[in-house]
Structures are given as structure tokens and as C-alpha cells.
Amino acid sequence: DWEPxxxxxxxxxxxxxxxxxxxxxxxxxxxxxxYVPWKRAYETAKKGNLTGTFPWGKIASREPDxxxxxxxxxxxxxxxxxxxxxxxxxxxxxxxxKYRIGGTRGYxxxxxxxxxxISVAEVADEDINFKNILAKRLDxxxxxxxxxxxxxxxxxxxxxxxxxxxxxxxxDESGLYMLISKKIPNGQEIVxxxxxxxxxxxxxxxxxxxxxxxxx
Numbered sequence: 684d685w686e687p688x689x690x691x692x693x694x695x696x697x698x699x700x701x702x703x704x705x706x707x708x709x710x711x712x713x714x715x716x717x718y719v720p721w722k723r724a725y726e727t728a729k730k731g732n733l734t735g736t737f738p739w740g741k742i743a744s745r746e747p748d749x750x751x752x753x754x755x756x757x758x759x760x761x762x763x764x765x766x767x768x769x770x771x772x773x774x775x776x777x778x779x780x781k782y783r784i785g786g787t788r789g790y791x792x793x794x795x796x797x798x799x800x801i802s803v804a805e806v807a808d809e810d811i812n813f814k815n816i817l818a819k820r821l822d823x824x825x826x827x828x829x830x831x832x833x834x835x836x837x838x839x840x841x842x843x844x845x846x847x848x849x850x851x852x853x854x855d856e857s858g859l860y861m862l863i864s865k866k867i868p869n870g871q872e873i874v875x876x877x878x879x880x881x882x883x884x885x886x887x888x889x890x891x892x893x894x895x896x897x898x899x
Contacts, residue, residue, distance in 0.1 A: 684696075684718065685699075685830060686833055686834065687830070688700070688738060688827075689718075696833075698893060699737060699738045699756050699757055702756055702757070702884065702890065703737060703756065705880075705889065705893070706880035706883075706884050707876070707880055709879075709883045710876040710877070710880040712876060712880075721789035722788050722789040729749070729864060729866075730864075730866060731865075733864065734864060734867055734873065735861055735863040735864055735867075735870075735873070736862050737756060737859070737860065737861045737862060738756045738759075738860065739791075739859060739860060740759070740791040740857050740858070740859060741857070741858070742791055742794065744794070745862065747865075748864065748865055749862040749863060750863045750864075750871055750874040751860050751862060752860045752861040752862075752874050752877050752878050754860075754878045754881040754882060754885075755858030755859060755860055756858075756861060756881070757858070757859050757894070758856075758858055759827045759855075759857055759859050760827065760853050760855075760856050761825050761826065761827055761828070761853055761854045761855040761856070761857075762825065762826070762828050762831070762852075762853050763823040763824065763825050763849065763854060764813065764816065764824055764826055764831050764835065764847055764849050764850075765822060765847070765848060765849075765850070766819070766846055766847060767846055771823050771850070772850075773823075773850060774852065776796075776800075779796070779799075779823075780800065782822040783822045783823075784796060784802070784803050784823055784824065785803070785804050785805075785806065785811075785812035785816070785821040785823070785824035786804065786806075786812070786825075787806060787807070787808070787809045788805050791855070791857075792825045792854060792855065793805060795855065796825075804821065809826065809834065810834060813839075816847070817843065817846070817847075823850075825854045828849060828853075832849070861877050863877075
């Protein structure tokens with residue numbers, strides 16, 4: 684689960700899933716989902732045991748194994764979450780080296796931070812990072828702004844969620860895309876169908892409707 688974009692059980696937290704289902708439906712393709720941890724989803728699709736996986740950022744290391752959709756599923760703004768009053772401030776990557784930064788295995792932000800020489804305490808579940816911030820075992824954790832704000836309220840409730848803040852400077856702003864495995868014989872055709880469907884979804888106004896309805 685990556686609420687409110689994907690969720691196995693919460694019908695109000697399926698922004699990306701709904702977009703994917705409806706985009707493919709416009710091309711007469713039925714979608715079935717399997718819910719597994721991020722790393723497993725990536726590796727399983729990479730081997731061709733799943734058709735694809737989403738939503739992922741576009742980075743060069745993924746290109747040998749996957750076809751990327753041209754159309755983004757959602758636009759992501761990744762920011763650092765931290766406790767109010769903790770003194771966390773960053774303007775450059777050098778600033779981050781003095782802080783205890785959390786990360787989730789398989790996330791693009793981990794690769795980005797490590798490439799800048801920043802030590803990252805990795806865990807398998809994003810929620811653990813927020814809990815570690817509240818317990819003061821971490822100083823900050825980068826997450827999609829919508830997902831992070833949603834998760835903090837869900838985990839801690841409104842009162843404790845008010846203890847958190849997010850940095851105004853984003854770590855990254857990028858689109859999140861569909862990845863179709865290159866091990867799938869008709870992978871290129873599938874990703875082209877997805878792009879066609881999502882363009883139709885956007886042109887009709889339904890795309891904006893899905894996002895705005897979920898964020899109310």
C-alpha cells in the first residue's frame with residue numbers, strides 16, 4: 684500500500700490504481716493487481732513474472748529492464764518531514780550530512796541521497812520512518828508530500844500529526860510512471876496502450892476528477 688495512491692483495502696486511497704484501471708479500460712484491457720512490498724514488486728516484474736509495476740520515478744538504472752510510460756500517472760513533490768522545533772533546515776545536500784535521514788528500501792530517494800554521499804537508515808516500511816521521527820531516532824525522512832501528510836495523520840491521529848512539519852524546499856519533483864517489463868513479449872504494445880488510455884482520460888476531464896475526489 685502507498686496511500687492515498689494505492690491501497691489493498693481502503694477504497695478512498697486508490698488514486699493511482701483508479702487512473703491505471705480506467706486508462707487501460709479505455710483500451711479494452713482488464714487490470715488485475717497484486718499487492719506486495721515495493722522491492723518485491725520491482726524484482727518480480729523485472730523477471731517478467733508480472734506485466735508491470737507502478738507508480739515509479741524515471742531513473743536510468745531502471746531502463747534496461749522496463750519500458751516507461753510516456754504519460755505520468757501522478758506528479759510527485761518529495762519533501763522532508765521532521766518534528767517541529769527540531770531545528771531541521773536544509774538548502775544543499777551538504778546540509779543533510781549532519782542529520783539522521785531515513786529511507787525506504789527500493790525508493791528513488793534512497794539512491795539519490797546515497798549518490799550525494801549521504802548516509803541513509805533504510806527500512807522496509809515507510810511508516811517506520813515516521814515512527815522513528817516521532818521517537819527521535821531520525822531527524823528527517825523524505826516522502827511524497829501528499830502521501831506523507833496522509834500517512835502521518837493515519838498513523839498518529841490529528842493531534843500528534845500537528846507535531847510534524849515539512850520542509851518548503853523539495854528534494855525532488857518528478858512524475859510517477861507505469862513500468863512494463865521488457866521480459867513481456869508485447870511489453871511495448873502494452874505501454875503504448877496505457878499511454879493512449881491515459882491521454883483519453885486526461886482529455887475527458889476524468890483524470891482531474893479522480894484526483895480531486897480522492898483528496899477531499
